[in-house]
Amino acid sequence: MFAHSDGICLWPQDLGYAIQRVCTFCVQYLAGEFALARAFDVNWNDAAFDYLVLGEKQKELIHSLVRQHAKNGTGFDDIIKGKGQGLIGLLAGTPGCGKTLTAEAVAEVTHKPLYILSAGELGITPTSLERTLLRVLELAQMWDAVLLLDEAEVFLAQRDISDLQRNALVSIFLRQLEYYQVGSHAVHQPHF
Numbered sequence: 001m002f003a004h005s006d007g008i009c010l011w012p013q014d015l016g017y018a019i020q021r022v023c024t025f026c027v028q029y030l031a032g033e034f035a036l037a038r039a040f041d042v043n044w045n046d047a048a049f050d051y052l053v054l055g056e057k058q059k060e061l062i063h064s065l066v067r068q069h070a071k072n073g074t075g076f077d078d079i080i081k082g083k084g085q086g087l088i089g090l091l092a093g094t095p096g097c098g099k100t101l102t103a104e105a106v107a108e109v110t111h112k113p114l115y116i117l118s119a120g121e122l123g124i125t126p127t128s129l130e131r132t133l134l135r136v137l138e139l140a141q142m143w144d145a146v147l148l149l150d151e152a153e154v155f156l157a158q159r160d161i162s163d164l165q166r167n168a169l170v171s172i173f174l175r176q177l178e179y180y181q182v183g184s185h186a187v188h189q190p191h192f
Contacts, residue, residue: 017116044109066109156170
């Protein structure tokens with residue numbers, strides 16, 4: 001049930017009726033409002049890939065993979081059922097080379113929301129990383145969103161036997177992505 005400051009209480013099924021304001025909730029369950037009169041349809045940019053500064057072969061490969069995945073899913077399942085059905089891209093390069101724009105273009109051409117999150121927001125302990133990443137992946141799946149994990153190279157560097165804490169973070173990150181089933185992920189690695 002949603003309670004409004006005016007004392008009006010609504011059940012979720014009542015939200016479809018003629019009301020002028022809708023209460024919203026974010027990941028941390030903080031309430032907010034927005035006026036329905038200010039909500040508009042999204043104007044998608046289907047030509048977003050034209051603006052990428054990539055080689056034509058790379059651009060066409062990414063665009064084809066994304067279109068096919070958005071159209072049919074992969075149709076592929078790993079040997080282990082439920083594993084390997086997401087589309088995950090590792091975008092690497094120097095700052096300004098177009099990694100973020102590529103993720104934005106993927107969202108535009110698939111007509112999906114773009115959920116951007118910095119790796120620093122995921123947490124620095126294995127427990128917080130697992131809990132936060134799982135919630136982020138669930139939200140991305142619920143919203144059918146393209147997920148951009150910015151600055152994720154910390155979770156992708158080679159493991160070191162002397163740093164068990166970091167190894168745990170890397171393992172959790174990779175396992176969660178490996179078993180995530182729906183949507184497109186753009187993992188942003190800024191410096192090489």
